[in-house]
Amino acid sequence: MATLRSIAVPVVLVVVAAVQIALAELGTLTPWKGGGFGMFASVDAIGNRFLSVTLTDNVGGKHKVAVKPLARPAPLTNDFMTQTLCFPTVGRLKAIGASVLAANLVVSTADPAVIPTSLAYSPYGPLLANLSRTASDLEIIGPVRGTSSFEEIWDVEVSVLRVRVDGATGRFMLQPLLLTNVRPTIKAIALQPR
Amino acid sequence: MLSADGTATITREIRIGIEGEGHFVLVLRLTLVMLMLYGASSPALAVAVQITCALMLLFPQLLWYRRLWVLLVLAMVLGNGREWYAIDNHKYLMTYWTLACALSLRDSQAPVLLRNTARLIVGGVFLSATLWKLIAGQYINGSFLYFTFLTDPRLQLLTAGISGVPREEVLAIRQALDFLGGRGMYGVALPVPTFPALKVLTLSLSWMALLIEGSVGLMNLSGSLRLYALRHSALMAFIVLTYFLLPVFPFAFVLILLGFVQCRDDDEVMKIRYLVILGFMHLTLIPWQTIVFSRW
Helix, strand or coil, X not given: XXXXXXXXXXXXXXXXXXXXXXXXXXXXXXXXXXXXXXXXXXXXXXXXXXXXEEEEECCCCEEXXXXXXXXXXXXCCHHHHHHHHHCCCHHHHHHHHHHHHHCCEEECCCCCCCCCHHHXXXXXXXXXXXXXHHCCCCEEEEECCCCCCCCCEEEEEEEEEEEEEECCCCEEEEEEEEEEEECCCCCCCCCCCC | CCCHXXXXXXXXXXXXXXXXXXXXXXXXHHHHHHXXXXXXXXXXXXXXXXXXXXXXXXXHHHHHCHHHHHHHHXXXXXXXXXXXXXXXXXXXXXXXXXXXXXXXXXXXXXXXXXXXXXXHHHHXXXXXXXXXXXXXXXXCCCHHHHHHHHHCCCCHHHHHHHHCCCHHHHHHHHHHHHHHHHCCCCCCCEECCCCHHHHHXXXXXXXXHHHHHHHHHHHHHHCCHHHHHHHHHHHHHHHHHHHHHCCCHHHHHHHHHHHHCCCCCCCHHHHHHHHHHHHHHHHHHCCHHHHHHCCC
């Protein structure tokens, strides 16, 4: 009985760790969390994960939404965002998409082609400046109070990006870990008989 | 500030804890101190944990009241379990350890039981950590540590200092990553700059960490008496090297406790070493990287 009690807790530890490894390797859980002791083993930490939200309007224009901490619509709390980055699920991404659809959105006055000065003078500066220009059809907008500038939003693409480091080529990039689309419900208009 | 009487009492308690029979009591008390400081995440349950721990520390007879330990386990499971995928791993470890304490109090051989459980927990933790480093695929070739040294804000100053690379160049990598992430630009490959000295350092550190963690895991699982001194030395080396570089004090605390409980009753030197490390780890709160490397 004493032996059983001394191994009971370590057995729980091993079971939790095995489940965590499965969820991280086969699913979307970050290796750093979840009780598998995978911290400092993978670059896939939550600090290296990003939320990406892109709107498509009725004429096919694409617009990036910056979901800023202070301007988040009500359900998108800091905790919810952290949870989403740690363990993204389709349900959580759809909730974010639905909240963005429900929010009032305006086009930001910031020029997306402008990159921070400190970065502009770094070895990455020219490349990133060029990328910003080629991606100029993407407007950085933020959900703020006010009126919407969009006549119609046809689609919201929500994804969590994670970093990948290729040791062989010596390059790093962001890749979508999980991506989902949310479309607004089209309201049926009941025609009145004349 | 502690009065002279208070300091004397604490010193006496620690002395009793080191000298033999009080070892188990000191382990339980240190566990309560740890839980009080770092136990629960949820604010509501943190208060419950802190009050329970404070009462158990103030009234020594409550230390042996098993239901209070079970209450602590429940509070931690409820408080931390709700966000199981977002909490740090040391919260898991603290919950396991509290459960082990609660289970051991039913047994007449509680200190022996707890010692064995601690050994197996350390073995499980370190083997899981080693397994992750092997399967993640970025550790053995050093690319994980190399990228982390360049992008982790806790290490960037140190990286600039030891590699001789201007700080701005080191900071630019993190900024570039945040720039891509902030604009949702995926599929754009950027070069990781090559700093030869840092490459050598991170590859060496990777293998050293793998070797130490794997050894600590295996030695603790084997439980061989011949490995007693080596097992403790490896665990202490890991704690000092890791947490001085990456100050995660709660994790260091729980590992120190798991090592301390495993000390033989007559091995006062080993117990003192763990307690000295526990005190020494407070130095990690000093921003020494900023002080030493800020001129870079």
